[in-house]
Amino acid sequence: MSDPEIINLIRNEDSRGLSMVYEKFRNEFIHWIIKTYGTDPDDAREFYQASIVILYDNTMAGKLDSLQSSLKTYLFGIGKNLALQQLRLNHRKQKTGAEFYIKNYVLDNQEDKMKEEVNLEIISQSFSTLGEPCHELLSLYYYKKKSMEEISATLGYKNPETAKNQKYKCMERLRKIVFGTLHPSTYSTEPFTEE
Amino acid sequence: MNPNLHDIDLIHRYLDRSLSDEEKVNLEKRLKEEPEFNTLYREHQMLVQGIRYSGLQEKLNQLRVLESVLPETVHVEDKKRQIRLHSYWKPLLAVAASLALFVVLFFLWKKPVDHEQLFAQEFKAYPNIFEPIVRSDAQPINDRTEAFAAYEARDYQKAATLFKKLLQEKEEPGVLLLLGNANLILGNTSEARNNFITLINNFDEYDTQAKWYLGLSYLKDGDVKSAQLILQEVSNSEFSYASKAKELLKQIE
Missing domain, CATH: 1.10.10 (Arc Repressor Mutant, subunit A)
Structure with missing residues (x-):
C-alpha cells in the first residue's frame, strides 16, 4: 500500500491505516532511536508511541496531504525532534512516558x-x-x-x-x-x- | 467573572482562526491591556488543549493495546540482557546457562515437543484495533458494534457468530482477522484457517499477521510441516513477527 493510500485511510478514520504504520516501522524506529540516541529500550518504545500519535494528529489536521517526503522520513523526523527535546530537557535519567511528549506537543511553544x-x-x-x-x-x-x-x-x-x-x-x-x-x-x- | 457572550464569541473565533485581520489586531490589543479578558482567553485555550489531549490519550491507549500483542523486538531483548549482566556475573552466568541449556536439551531429546503447549505459549489474541469501543452515547448499538464489543469482552462465541453475519454482508480484512482469532480460541482451527487464507488471498493488508496465525493454527493441530512452511515465510518478512517466527521455528525443530 502506498503512502498516500495509508494517509487516506488514517484521514478517513479507518484504524487499519494507523496500525499498519505502527507495525511497519516499529522495529526499525526502535532500533534506530536506541542506536542514535543511546535511549533505553522502554523509553524508545514510548518515543515511538508518542511519534505515532503525533503523526496521527498531523494527518488529521491535513498536514500530510501534500507530503513531499516519505511517510517513514516524516515519522522519523518526529522521533528525532522528540529525542532532541528530551536531550535538551536533560531528563535522560528520568523515566518519561509517551504522555509527557504528547503534552509538550499539545502545549506547543508555551511557557510554564x-x-x-x-x-x-x-x-x-x-x-x-x-x-x-x-x-x-x-x-x-x-x-x-x-x-x-x-x-x-x-x-x-x-x-x-x-x-x-x-x-x-x-x-x-x-x-x-x-x-x-x-x-x-x-x-x-x-x-x-x-x- | 461573568464573561459576556460577545467576548466568548470573539475568543472562539480567534481560536478557530476565523477573525478578520482588523478583529484580530483589536483582540490581541485587548489581551495585552485587559487582564480579565486575557484570563478568559487563557481558559478557553486550555480547554481546547485539554480536549485535544484527551483524544490523543485515547489514541495512545489504543496503540498500547496493539503493542501488547506484538512480539518483542530482538534488539530490545538484547539490550535488556546487556543492562542486566554485570561483568563479574558473566563467567558464573555462562556456566549456569550452559548447564541449563544441557538440562533443557536433555529433556527436549527425551521428550517430544508439545505443539499444543507451544501454541499456548505463542498465541496472543490480536486486539480490536479496527473499531475500538469508546465511551460515547452517540455510538449506535447494532451487530457491528456488538461484535467488536463482544470480542473485546472476550466473549468469543458471540463475537464469532456476529462477525460471520457481518462477513455475509461484506468481506473485510479486520473482521476476517478477528474472526480467525476467535475461531482459534474456540478450537475451530479449520474454520480459523479458512478465515486467514481468505484474508491472505483477497486482501493486501494484514498478510503477515494472517500468516502468523495460520502457522499457529497448524501448530495447534500438530501439522508441523505446514506450520514450518508458513512460519518460514513469516520469518522472511520485514515485520516484527519475523523474529518471533524464527524463534518458534527453532523450538519446533
Whole structure:
C-alpha cells in the first residue's frame, strides 16, 4: 500500500491505516532511536508511541496531504525532534512516558509547561465526565478537526449554525466544570504575548 | 467573572482562526491591556488543549493495546540482557546457562515437543484495533458494534457468530482477522484457517499477521510441516513477527 493510500485511510478514520504504520516501522524506529540516541529500550518504545500519535494528529489536521517526503522520513523526523527535546530537557535519567511528549506537543511553544501539564490532566478528566452530545461534538471539532458542516451531518443538527451554537454552550459547560473546581492560582494568568 | 457572550464569541473565533485581520489586531490589543479578558482567553485555550489531549490519550491507549500483542523486538531483548549482566556475573552466568541449556536439551531429546503447549505459549489474541469501543452515547448499538464489543469482552462465541453475519454482508480484512482469532480460541482451527487464507488471498493488508496465525493454527493441530512452511515465510518478512517466527521455528525443530 502506498503512502498516500495509508494517509487516506488514517484521514478517513479507518484504524487499519494507523496500525499498519505502527507495525511497519516499529522495529526499525526502535532500533534506530536506541542506536542514535543511546535511549533505553522502554523509553524508545514510548518515543515511538508518542511519534505515532503525533503523526496521527498531523494527518488529521491535513498536514500530510501534500507530503513531499516519505511517510517513514516524516515519522522519523518526529522521533528525532522528540529525542532532541528530551536531550535538551536533560531528563535522560528520568523515566518519561509517551504522555509527557504528547503534552509538550499539545502545549506547543508555551511557557510554564509544568503548570499547564497538571491542567491538561484535570481538563481531560473533566472532559470525560461531560455528557453527550457535548463530548462527541467538542471531540469532533477540536480533536478530529471536523468542520461544522460535517458535525452537523454526523450529529443530525438542522444546520451548521445550530451545531456552532451548541458548541458554544458545550464549551461554557466544560468551562464551568473545569474552572469551577480549579483554583485560579493553579493556572497561569500571565499576560498573553503573541509570538 | 461573568464573561459576556460577545467576548466568548470573539475568543472562539480567534481560536478557530476565523477573525478578520482588523478583529484580530483589536483582540490581541485587548489581551495585552485587559487582564480579565486575557484570563478568559487563557481558559478557553486550555480547554481546547485539554480536549485535544484527551483524544490523543485515547489514541495512545489504543496503540498500547496493539503493542501488547506484538512480539518483542530482538534488539530490545538484547539490550535488556546487556543492562542486566554485570561483568563479574558473566563467567558464573555462562556456566549456569550452559548447564541449563544441557538440562533443557536433555529433556527436549527425551521428550517430544508439545505443539499444543507451544501454541499456548505463542498465541496472543490480536486486539480490536479496527473499531475500538469508546465511551460515547452517540455510538449506535447494532451487530457491528456488538461484535467488536463482544470480542473485546472476550466473549468469543458471540463475537464469532456476529462477525460471520457481518462477513455475509461484506468481506473485510479486520473482521476476517478477528474472526480467525476467535475461531482459534474456540478450537475451530479449520474454520480459523479458512478465515486467514481468505484474508491472505483477497486482501493486501494484514498478510503477515494472517500468516502468523495460520502457522499457529497448524501448530495447534500438530501439522508441523505446514506450520514450518508458513512460519518460514513469516520469518522472511520485514515485520516484527519475523523474529518471533524464527524463534518458534527453532523450538519446533
